[in-house]
Amino acid sequence: MAKLGEICAFQSGGTPSKNKPEYFGGEIPWISTTALNGGKINEADAVAWITPKAIRESAAKIVPANSIMIGTRVGIGKVAINTVEMSTSQDVISLINIDEDKWYKPYLCKLLLSKKDYFNSQARGATIKGIKIDVVANIDVPEIDYTTQRKVAATLNKIDTLIFLRKQQLAKLDELVKARFVEMFGDISNSRKVPMQDVCKIITDGTHQPPKFVLSGIPFLFVSNIVTNEIHYDAEKFISEETYNELIKRTPIEVGDVLLSTVGSYGHPAVVKENKPFCFQRHIAYLKPNNSVVNSEYLRCAILSTDLQRQIDESVKGIAQKTLNLSEIRKLRLPLPSLSLQNQFAAFVERIDQQKQTVQQSLEKLELMKKALMQEYFG
Missing domain, CATH: 3.90.220.20 (DNA methylase specificity domains)
Incomplete structure (x- = not known):
């Protein structure tokens, strides 16, 4: 078992002063924790664009492409891998200098995501809570072979995809109810x-x-x-x-x-x-x-x-x-349409609710499976 701090270096971020317009409008994508989506991010996820001058004169730094980023404040435990060079706010710590022949970065991302509850329990602060680098550095990393790391990440990705699809199904069923309401009652919106x-x-x-x-x-x-x-x-x-x-x-x-x-x-x-x-x-x-x-x-x-x-x-x-x-x-x-028309609509909603219940049960099983696998893989 290795410690995360033993297999990488940590680089903090920074926010250029908004009072210096020459720091903004450049070609360097800059992100905050809002961009960390659990997967890969690029320049399209930038919340601002900064200049080389901002890098030279502020706490902002260039993060090498294909680094792992983790939120340490205002989004604790969120992660992503940047596919292009970029810069980050001080709420993001980047993991760099990882031996890519030994460690599969998506696997390390899954490991970090599995520790989100732990990170939140370690957060400190009066107004905005955050975690220190030491908390991240002391995370245990199971030392398994590279091929197994890829299999673990692939398995968890499949479950994440299914969870996403189930949530999409629930959202679409809700939209169906809204559409049915408009279909049945939209033409009476100007009535009494x-x-x-x-x-x-x-x-x-x-x-x-x-x-x-x-x-x-x-x-x-x-x-x-x-x-x-x-x-x-x-x-x-x-x-x-x-x-x-x-x-x-x-x-x-x-x-x-x-x-x-x-x-x-x-x-x-x-x-x-x-x-x-x-x-x-x-x-x-x-x-x-x-x-x-x-x-x-x-x-x-x-x-x-x-x-x-x-x-x-x-x-x-x-x-x-x-x-x-x-x-x-x-x-x-x-x-106020007729009660019989209202009841027809309610019957439709009840049928949709039954479908939602089936999807929700499937979603809950998938989330339990993911939690169990996270525990098995990462402890």
Whole structure:
């Protein structure tokens, strides 16, 4: 077993002063951690172009082609191999002088990617956390023959490709739902619209006072638990059954109700699809649809429509932290087609959700397989 610091040298990067225009507009591609994609990068990935003068007079340096780059701040653990000479910010460390007869660089990239959780655990800093070169240098590198290194990298690449394809499938299925919504309801966007308060029995939000949390129990959800049409119950905070019974009086959650994020990443709706107890913070709005006039799935997709999202963007308040207030939610106006048409759309969404579930299960199996192989190959 070798240490990474024993098989390469490390070169730090730097950012030329923005106050010196003569440092920019040159022919040297310069990148930050945003360019590190896990594979290969070139001049097309540059976020700026700098001059030889910037190299001579600032901390920026030329990184030789075919070096391994790793993010050490603002993107810790991201990696890439540059196929052309370039320069990097101080948030990127480049691994150079690697013996290419002994070490297969894509294999070393996979090794570094497998240590991302470890790198994050070692990050230090008050405002922006980062890792030191020593943390990277002390990584153990299994000393296996070059042919085996290539096989390991190829196997992991195949799994990464399959994972990417599964994620693409999920995205395309979501797009199919959006297209179906426009196909069925797009022509009624200029028809009579009703305010949100007319189609919901309750419009309120979660608890305003932080409850007493316990080590385990009923999940207490935050905005991060709400994504488009998905509620993640893997909470970090829990409440007791007694607290739950008190809070649920205000938000009597049932299957078919809609949650809507209102702060930060505002405007994301999700339908409650599982009959399980939970409560949530005040930055999540609670909408109980009147099922005699509106279908939950129609309501969710209506909120995601271009028209409703425009209304939401125009309604949010605040500068540092934009917030969608309950009063504004109640005033949002949406078309209200016949309930039978809404139900047809909901049936279509249900069929798509079944397909998504199959793809999601395949994705999860692939991610578990990748994790197991990473552990087997790299420990």
